[in-house]
Amino acid sequence: MKVKVSSKGQIVLPVEIRKKYGIAAGSELAIVDWAGSLFLVPLGDGDPLDELSGMFAGVEGFSSETFLAERRRDRERDEKKLDRWPR
Numbered sequence: 001m002k003v004k005v006s007s008k009g010q011i012v013l014p015v016e017i018r019k020k021y022g023i024a025a026g027s028e029l030a031i032v033d034w035a036g037s038l039f040l041v042p043l044g045d046g047d048p049l050d051e052l053s054g055m056f057a058g059v060e061g062f063s064s065e066t067f068l069a070e071r072r073r074d075r076e077r078d079e080k081k082l083d084r085w086p087r
Helices: 015-021 048-052 064-083
Strands: 028-034 037-043
Touching: none
Parallel strands: none
Antiparallel strands: 028 037
């Protein structure tokens, strides 16, 4: 499903998605930036950490080792960019 971002950084969630996940005006969502993707997670009245707990359980092909290797590559890339600027 495709949505556009407005000039104010807003998106409209299609009615099917809002109904499916019980999202109404005033509902809170968490934006999770993980492994190069963004996830919108509806939050209930409980502890947000409990809401997010297990959301990536069973995800194949991505491990903590892969994550750490990506972070190392990102850090090395960022350090190379910084080396171009005089200090």
